Amino acid sequence: MKLADNKATLSFSNGSPSVDLPVYQGSVGPDVIDIRKLYAQTGMFTYDPGFLSTASCQSAITYIDGDKGELLYRGYPIEQLATNCDFMETCHLLLYGNLPDVAAKTAFVKRVSNHTMVNEQMQFFLRGFRRDAHPMAIMTGLVGALSAFYHDSTDINNPEHREISAIRLIAKMPTLVAMAYKYSVGQPYMYPKNELSYAGNFLHMMFATPCADYVVNPVIERALDRIFVLHADHEQNASTSTVRLCGSSGTNPFAAIAAGVACLWGPAHGGANEACLNMLEDIQKMGGISKVGHFMEQVKDKNSGVKLMGFGHRVYKNYDPRAKLMQETCKEVLAELGLENDPLFKLAMALEKIALEDEYFVSRKLYPNVDFYSGIVQRAIGIPVGLFTAVFALARTVGWIAQLNEMIGDPEYKIGRPRQLFTGSVSRDVLPISKR
Ligand code: ACO
Numbered sequence: 001m002k003l004a005d006n007k008a009t010l011s012f013s014n015g016s017p018s019v020d021l022p023v024y025q026g027s028v029g030p031d032v033i034d035i036r037k038l039y040a041q042t043g044m045f046t047y048d049p050g051f052l053s054t055a056s057c058q059s060a061i062t063y064i065d066g067d068k069g070e071l072l073y074r075g076y077p078i079e080q081l082a083t084n085c086d087f088m089e090t091c092h093l094l095l096y097g098n099l100p101d102v103a104a105k106t107a108f109v110k111r112v113s114n115h116t117m118v119n120e121q122m123q124f125f126l127r128g129f130r131r132d133a134h135p136m137a138i139m140t141g142l143v144g145a146l147s148a149f150y151h152d153s154t155d156i157n158n159p160e161h162r163e164i165s166a167i168r169l170i171a172k173m174p175t176l177v178a179m180a181y182k183y184s185v186g187q188p189y190m191y192p193k194n195e196l197s198y199a200g201n202f203l204h205m206m207f208a209t210p211c212a213d214y215v216v217n218p219v220i221e222r223a224l225d226r227i228f229v230l231h232a233d234h235e236q237n238a239s240t241s242t243v244r245l246c247g248s249s250g251t252n253p254f255a256a257i258a259a260g261v262a263c264l265w266g267p268a269h270g271g272a273n274e275a276c277l278n279m280l281e282d283i284q285k286m287g288g289i290s291k292v293g294h295f296m297e298q299v300k301d302k303n304s305g306v307k308l309m310g311f312g313h314r315v316y317k318n319y320d321p322r323a324k325l326m327q328e329t330c331k332e333v334l335a336e337l338g339l340e341n342d343p344l345f346k347l348a349m350a351l352e353k354i355a356l357e358d359e360y361f362v363s364r365k366l367y368p369n370v371d372f373y374s375g376i377v378q379r380a381i382g383i384p385v386g387l388f389t390a391v392f393a394l395a396r397t398v399g400w401i402a403q404l405n406e407m408i409g410d411p412e413y414k415i416g417r418p419r420q421l422f423t424g425s426v427s428r429d430v431l432p433i434s435k436r
Contacts (some may be wrong), residue, residue, distance in 0.1 A: 001058050008033045009229060014196050028063060045419040057244065058410070061094060061402055062235040066315035071322065073233060074289070075099070081323045087395075088112065088424030091170055094233055094402040107280075109198075115171035116201065117193035118179070119149045126183050135390040136265040144258035145205060146172065154252035156408055165253040166401040173394040175196065178205035181387055199225040202394070207382060214275040219336040220381055223329045225359055229390050232323040233399025237314075239263040241269065244407050245398040245416040253404060260400045261393045267309070270396070273388040276310035277375035280344045280351075289350045296351075300360045308355060312364075322370035328361040330373045333380050339348050 004023040008323055012020035019041045022034040032055045035046055048054045063072045071078040074093050081090055085099065092100040092108050100108055125145055129138050145155050146168070153165040175192055182189050182205075188207045200216040203224065208214035234240070239367050242263040247256035265272035283295050298306040334340050352368055355361045407413050 001032075008233050010038075010042075013382060014303055029065070039419075043253060045421070047421055051241070054417075056236055056241060057407060059235065059403065059406060060097070061406060062233045064235055064315050066313070069316060069318040069321050071234075073228070078230065078321050079325065082226055082229050085229070087225050087232070090229045090232050091398045091424055092397050095405070096266055104293040112171045113192075115168050116175055118172050118175050120145075120326060121149065121311070122176075123189060126179060126216050129183065131184055131186065132157070133184075135177070135180045135184065135267075135387045136271075136393070137174065137259065138183070139390050139393055140258055140262045140265070142176045142180070143169075143173075143261050144255055147252045147254035148255070152266050154254065155251055156247060156250055156256075156404075158256050162408065162419045165407065166398075169253070169257055169397050169401055174202040175205060175388065177204060177390045180390060181206055181384070184384075184386075196219060197225070203381075209375070212324070214410070217336070219332060223333045223377055224381065226325065226329050227391065228395040229376065230325060230374075231395035233396070233402065236403075238266075238268065239396065240400055243404050245308050247404045247407060248413065248416040248417075250293040253401065257397060257400050258403055260396070264393050264396065265389055270389045272309055272369070273371035273375040273392060274385055275377060276371050277344070277388065279309045280347050280375075283351075284343060285410075286345060289347055292347070292350050292354060292407045296358065297353055300358075308351065308366075309363075310375070311355060311361070311368055312366040313369045316367065316369065317365040320366045320369040323372055325369050326373035326377065330380075331378050333377050337380055339380055342376070342380065344379070348372065348376060349378060 001024040004025045007023055008021040009018050010021060019038070021038070023031050024034055024188065028092075038044060046054070046431040056351060063075075064070065074097055076093065076099070079092075081260065085093075088109050089099055091112075092098070096271060122142065122145070124400050125142065126138065129141070144385060150165065153161045153168060155161040155198065161255060166170070179189050188210055190208050190210075193203050193204050196204055200221045203216055203221060204212075204214050236244075239260040243260040244382070245255050246259035247253070278326065283291055286295070295306075296308075298304045299308045334342055334345055352372065355368075357367065374386070374392075375388055378391060380387065382389060
């Protein structure tokens with residue numbers, strides 16, 4: 001980051017001396033005011049719950065311009081990556097900063113493929129879960145448990161350990177998600193097939209059985225690969241910040257990524273794709289498109305607590321570029337599977353149309369986010385609703401690791417330790433229990 005020519009001056013109305021604060025510039029996007037010495041200079045903290053105005057780190061990985069609806073991975077627009085590159089190339093880009101040439105891609109794919117199996121003990125670990133356990137509960141446990149299996153890659157301060165744990169996590173996530181699914185339906189686990197693509201192998205592990213091969217349909221394979229590309233990273237979102245904060249204590253990479261999985265589960269974040277599809281199914285049960293008007297009234301009524309899931313975003317205040325790409329994929333998949341008249345897709349389109357014309361949504365700059373369509377695609381592919389967020393976690397793993405490794409390599413990184421504005425009781429004495 002570069003020191004800007006100007007500086008910020010903070011003055012106080014009570015006569016306390018004003019302080020000058022340095023301003024830094026990134027390569028693009030808002031400048032930042034450096035408040036690191038503020039407490040030492042003034043005895044005050046800043047207050048910013050939800051990090052609405054706080055840059056928690058410097059990063060060179062992903063850039064979002066929410067007003068323009070722009071998303072760049074290492075400078076490349078998401079539209080170009082989604083159209084011209086596959087997920088393995090995207091992983092290489094996020095981890096190492098450059099798109100691979102043919103030789104580098106072949107080597108990277110080979111490296112990842114070598115690590116797709118999980119330790120055989122893992123299946124016994126799975127057995128401890130109820131069959132109806134939520135896949136994200138299982139994933140939180142399994143990803144954390146990886147640190148118990150791969151002791152040779154748990155030192156976050158060792159670059160070789162970080163590299164090998166990154167490859168292991170990217171390689172093993174599809175295997176773990178598919179195992180969580182197979183466990184829930186009582187089918188035997190399918191071993192990975194390394195000659196298949198990353199997405200193709202995931203489809204195989206999900207849908208093949210020992211008695212019947214799964215023939216990978218290239219349209220479905222490409223759609224899933226696109227879901228992975230679109231979800232691969234999204235700068236300092238809640239789960240990525242969780243991974244950074246967790247990793248800042250020096251914990252091992254598997255534990256830090258498990259924290260990211262846990263955070264992603266929430267319906268305001270990765271759980272939105274599941275919540276969105278459940279919402280569409282609920283409206284469908286209530287009467288479908290004819291009930292959209294009634295549902296929208298509930299959404300606009302603040303007391304109802306009902307939100308239009310898959311709409312709105314903390315950063316995108318124009319449109320989510322991923323939603324456009326996902327809508328395109330949604331149409332392709334439904335056409336390939338002969339589901340063009342899928343009632344949930346029609347319902348989603350009707351909801352989107354009404355919302356985009358409604359003053360409530362327009363004035364609040366609420367647009368469909370990627371999850372509005374990704375659920376419909378996944379459902380059409382045959383992925384159960386409860387597994388949607390686990391698929392998101394699979395795709396986001398590379399982003400989490402790239403961000404974690406970037407943080408560890410940053411000489412300015414410190415353990416994350418926010419401050420607070422204390423509003424509780426001031427010091428008081430404990431009375432004997434008989435006198436309370
Ligand atoms: N439905 C109805 N109203 C909404 C919605 C929605 N989906 N999203 C925001 N609003 C309203 C809020 O009630 C608020 O109204 P107000 O100004 O009258 O109080 C206004 O729009 C601003 O919303 P905030 O909640 O302040 O925006 P914030 O940036 O904090 O939240 C969030 C963003 C959490 C994504 C929110 O839009 C939401 O809950 N959306 C639904 C869940 C969802 O789809 N999440 C997926 C995010 S994308 C991802 O994780 C891949």
